[in-house]
Amino acid sequence: MAAPFDLNDDNVVVIIGTGAGGGVLANELAQKGVSVVALEAGGRYLPEDYVNDEWESFGQLAWTDPRTTSGDWRVAKDFSGLPAWIVKAVGGTTTHWAGASLRFQEHEWKAATTYGPVTGANLLDWPIDAAEMAPWYEKAEDKLGVTRTGNRPGLPGSNNYKVFEKGALALGYKEVHTGRMAIQTRDDGERIPCQQTGFCFQGCKWGAKWSSAYTDIPEGEATGNLEVRERAHVARILHNEAGKVTGVEYFDRDGNLQMQRARIVCVAGNSFESPRLLLNSASSMFPDGLANSSGQVGRNYMRHMTGSVYAVFDKPVRMWRGTTMAGIIQDEAKHDPSRGFVGGYELETLSLGIPFMAAFLDPGAWGREFTSALDAYENMAGMWIVGEDMPQETNRVTLNHDVKDQHGLPVANVHFSDHANDIAMRNHAYKQGMAVYEAVGATRVFPTPPYPSTHNLGTNRMSENARDGVVNRWGQTHDIANLFVSDGSQFTTGAAENPTLTIVALAIRQADHIAREMSAGNI
Amino acid sequence: MTTIKSPKGLTRRALLARASAAGATIVAGAGFIAAPNAAWAYETAHLDARVFATLVQMARDIYPHDRIPDENYVVAAKGYDNADAAAGITAGIAALDAAAQGKGFGSYLDTGWERDRVDILRGMEDSAFFQQIRGGLVTGLYNQKAVWPIFGYEGESFSQGGYIDRGFDDINWL
Numbered sequence: 001m002a003a004p005f006d007l008n009d010d011n012v013v014v015i016i017g018t019g020a021g022g023g024v025l026a027n028e029l030a031q032k033g034v035s036v037v038a039l040e041a042g043g044r045y046l047p048e049d050y051v052n053d054e055w056e057s058f059g060q061l062a063w064t065d066p067r068t069t070s071g072d073w074r075v076a077k078d079f080s081g082l083p084a085w086i087v088k089a090v091g092g093t094t095t096h097w098a099g100a101s102l103r104f105q106e107h108e109w110k111a112a113t114t115y116g117p118v119t120g121a122n123l124l125d126w127p128i129d130a131a132e133m134a135p136w137y138e139k140a141e142d143k144l145g146v147t148r149t150g151n152r153p154g155l156p157g158s159n160n161y162k163v164f165e166k167g168a169l170a171l172g173y174k175e176v177h178t179g180r181m182a183i184q185t186r187d188d189g190e191r192i193p194c195q196q197t198g199f200c201f202q203g204c205k206w207g208a209k210w211s212s213a214y215t216d217i218p219e220g221e222a223t224g225n226l227e228v229r230e231r232a233h234v235a236r237i238l239h240n241e242a243g244k245v246t247g248v249e250y251f252d253r254d255g256n257l258q259m260q261r262a263r264i265v266c267v268a269g270n271s272f273e274s275p276r277l278l279l280n281s282a283s284s285m286f287p288d289g290l291a292n293s294s295g296q297v298g299r300n301y302m303r304h305m306t307g308s309v310y311a312v313f314d315k316p317v318r319m320w321r322g323t324t325m326a327g328i329i330q331d332e333a334k335h336d337p338s339r340g341f342v343g344g345y346e347l348e349t350l351s352l353g354i355p356f357m358a359a360f361l362d363p364g365a366w367g368r369e370f371t372s373a374l375d376a377y378e379n380m381a382g383m384w385i386v387g388e389d390m391p392q393e394t395n396r397v398t399l400n401h402d403v404k405d406q407h408g409l410p411v412a413n414v415h416f417s418d419h420a421n422d423i424a425m426r427n428h429a430y431k432q433g434m435a436v437y438e439a440v441g442a443t444r445v446f447p448t449p450p451y452p453s454t455h456n457l458g459t460n461r462m463s464e465n466a467r468d469g470v471v472n473r474w475g476q477t478h479d480i481a482n483l484f485v486s487d488g489s490q491f492t493t494g495a496a497e498n499p500t501l502t503i504v505a506l507a508i509r510q511a512d513h514i515a516r517e518m519s520a521g522n523i
Numbered sequence: 524m525t526t527i528k529s530p531k532g533l534t535r536r537a538l539l540a541r542a543s544a545a546g547a548t549i550v551a552g553a554g555f556i557a558a559p560n561a562a563w564a565y566e567t568a569h570l571d572a573r574v575f576a577t578l579v580q581m582a583r584d585i586y587p588h589d590r591i592p593d594e595n596y597v598v599a600a601k602g603y604d605n606a607d608a609a610a611g612i613t614a615g616i617a618a619l620d621a622a623a624q625g626k627g628f629g630s631y632l633d634t635g636w637e638r639d640r641v642d643i644l645r646g647m648e649d650s651a652f653f654q655q656i657r658g659g660l661v662t663g664l665y666n667q668k669a670v671w672p673i674f675g676y677e678g679e680s681f682s683q684g685g686y687i688d689r690g691f692d693d694i695n696w697l
C-alpha cells in the first residue's frame with residue numbers, strides 16, 4: 001500500500017520525530033520498500049520559510065513546550081525553562097545544526113576500557129566499534145556531503161577562521177582546518193554551494209547545508225512509502241499482553257487524540273522527549289515505563305562538555321560573515337590523561353549575532369564590563385568547545401508530574417551537574433582557547449559558559465547487557481523486540497565529536513537491520 | 524515639545540536641572556517625556572511620566588551603551604507601559620527611589636554619577652523587579668534592528684546574496 005496510510009494499518013513502521021535520526025531512518029526504510037508513518041510534533045518549514053534573524057527564527061523553529069531543570073549547571077539558573085536549544089519541526093534539529101560532521105575516534109567507542117574507572121562516572125563501552133561503523137560512516141558522509149571526506153574539498157576560511165587559524169598555528173597546533181562540514185562547496189546540480197550568508201543556525205536558505213527537512217524527507221516521500229504527519233505529537237506508545245508494541249496515541253494538529261497501529265515503533269524525539277515518551281507510556285505491565293527493566297531510561301544524560309571563548313581585538317574581525325562553524329582545532333581531541341582529565345575536546349569556530357551574543361555571552365551579567373564587550377562586537381572572534389563529558393546515573397530526565405504541557409502530559413525535568421572531569425576539561429579548554437586568541441593579539445578574552453544544550457545524548461543508552469542500558473547494538477530495546485530507539489539518546493558515551501554524523505550513520509545501519517529482520521519475519 | 528509644569532509643582536528649570544543631572548530625559552507634564560534635544564518624545568499611557576523616565580535611566584544603567592540614543596531605551600521600556608505591568612513597575616521604581624534615598628540622594632534620578640546609580644542597582648540586583656527589567660532588556664534592547672548598526676552588526680545577508688562576494692574573508696590585518 002502506498003502513502004497515506006490508514007490509522008488501522010498495522011503493517012507500518014511508525015517513527016516518532018523526523019530529525020537526524022528519525023528523518024534519515026524514515027527515508028532509508030522507504031527506499032527499501034518499507035511502509036513508514038513518521039509522526040512529527042512540529043510543522044514543516046523549508047528554505048524559503050527560514051528567517052535569518054536569530055530570535056524570530058527561534059520563535060519559528062525551537063522547541064518551547066515547557067520543561068523544567070534542576071542540578072548545579074548554570075543553565076538551570078539562567079535558562080531554567082530552556083534546558084536545550086533544539087527544534088520542533090519536520091527535520092528536527094538538523095534545521096538548526098551547524099553541520100560539523102566528525103567520526104568518533106577509535107578509542108572513544110571503548111571509553112570504559114580506555115579510561116579505566118572514573119569515580120562517579122557510569123562509563124561503559126559501546127557494544128560496537130570503529131571497524132564496524134566505518135562503512136556506515138562512509139554512507140553517512142556521502143549522504144550529508146561532508147567536506148574533506150570522499151573527494152569533497154573543504155570550505156574557504158572566513159574572517160573568524162583566519163584569526164583562529166593564525167592563533168592555533170602560533171601555539172603549535174597541527175590539526176587545524178575549516179572542518180568537516182555537511183555543507184555543499186560545489187555545484188553538483190543538487191544542492192547549491194554555500195553562499196557564506198552566515199545564518200547556519202537559523203536554517204540554510206540556500207539549502208547548502210544538509211538538513212533532513214529538504215533532503216531525506218522529500219526523497220522518502222517520493223517513493224510513495226513514507227507518510228510524514230506534521231503537528232502530530234505522540235503521547236504514548238501502546239503494547240499488547242504479549243509485551244509487544246502495537247501502535248501509538250498522538251494528538252493531531254487539532255488537538256484530537258488519534259491512534260496509529262504499527263508493526264514496529266522507532267523513537268527519535270531527541271534525548272529529552274524519547275525517554276519522556278517511554279516513561280509516559282508506563283502501564284500495569286511496565287510500571288516503570290517501556291523498555292526500562294534496567295532502570296536506565298532517562299539516566300546518563302550527556303550534553304558534551306562545552307563552553308565558548310570569545311575575544312576582542314583592536315581591529316575588526318566581523319565574525320558573523322560566512323559559515324557559523326567552519327573551523328576546527330583537533331589536537332586536543334586525543335585522550336591524554338597527563339592534562340588532568342580523561343577524554344578530549346575539539347575547538348570549533350563559532351559566531352553569534354548581536355541578539356544572541358547579548359543573551360549568551362555572560363547570562364545575567366550587566367553593567368559596563370558586559371556592555372563594553374558588546375561594544376567591541378565588530379572586533380570579536382569566537383570559538384566553541386566541545387568535549388566528552390562523563391555519563392552519570394544521576395544526570396537524568398524524569399517526569400515532572402507537577403508541570404503539564406499543552407496536552408496535559410507531564411513534562412521532562414532535566415537534572416544535570418558537571419562531573420569533576422568535565423570541569424577540569426573545560427578549564428583546560430578555556431585556557432587553550434584564550435591562548436589561541438592572545439597569540440593573535442587579543443586585547444580581552446571571555447571564557448563564556450555553556451549555552452542551553454544543543455547536543456543531548458545518552459538517555460536510552462546502548463549496551464551489550466540488558467542490565468546496563470536500554471537498547472542493544474541495533475538500537476532495538478532489550479525488553480521489547482519491535483521497539484527501537486533511533487536518535488542520539490542511544491549514545492553509550494558521547495566522545496569529543498559533534499554527534500550528528502554518528503546519529504545518521506547509526507540510523508542508516510538500523511534501517512538495514514530493521515528491513516532485514518522484517519523480511520526474515522523476525523519482527 | 525510641549526508643557527512646562529510638572530504635576531508636583533516643580534518649575535521647568537528645576538525639572539530640567541534634575542533631568543540633565545540624570546543625563547537625558549525631561550519629564551514634562553503628566554505622562555509626557557521628551558529628550559532635551561527633541562530627538563524623541565513619548566506620551567505614557569499607564570505609567571507616571573517620572574516613573575517612566577526613571578525606568579529609562581535604569582535601563583541605560585543596566586546596559587549602558589554610550590552610542591545608543593535614549594530613544595532605543597525608550598522603545599524597550601515602552602513594553603511595560605500597559606495596564607498589566609504598570610503597578611509592578613511603579614512599585615519597583617518606588618523601591619529604587621527608596622534605595623537611592625537610603626544612600627542620601629533625593630531619588631534615583633537625583634544622582635550625578637553612573638557609579639552611584641550602579642551602586643544602588645547592585646543592592647537590588649537579586650530582586651524580581653531588577654531581574655524582570657534586566658531580562659526584558661536582553662531582547663527589548665538588543666533585538667531592535669535599529670541598534671544593530673551601532674555595533675557594526677549587519678544582520679541578514681541572504682537578500683544580498685550572502686557574504687561570498689561581500690567580505691566574508693576580507694580581514695587584512697593578520
Ligand SMILES: Cc1cc2nc3c(=O)[nH]c(=O)nc-3n(C[C@H](O)[C@H](O)[C@H](O)COP(=O)(O)OP(=O)(O)OC[C@H]3O[C@@H](n4cnc5c(N)ncnc54)[C@H](O)[C@@H]3O)c2cc1C
Nearest residue numbers: 017019021041092093098099100234269273487488498500
Ligand atoms: C544550534 C545548534 C547547532 C548544532 N550544530 C551541530 C553540528 O555542527 N554538528 C553536529 O553534529 N550536531 C550539531 N547540533 C546537534 C544536532 O542538531 C543534533 O544532535 C541532532 O539533530 C539530534 O538528532 P535527533 O534525531 O536526536 O533529534 P532531533 O534532530 O532534535 O529531532 C527530534 C524530532 O522529534 C520531534 N519530537 C520530539 N518529541 C516528539 C513527540 N512526542 N511526537 C512527535 N515528534 C516528536 C521533535 O519535534 C524533533 O523534530 C546542533 C544543534 C543546535 C541546536
Ligand code: SF4
Nearest residue numbers: 194195197198200204
Ligand atoms: S553560511 Fe553557507 S551553509 Fe551556512 S546558512 Fe549560509 S549558505 Fe547555508
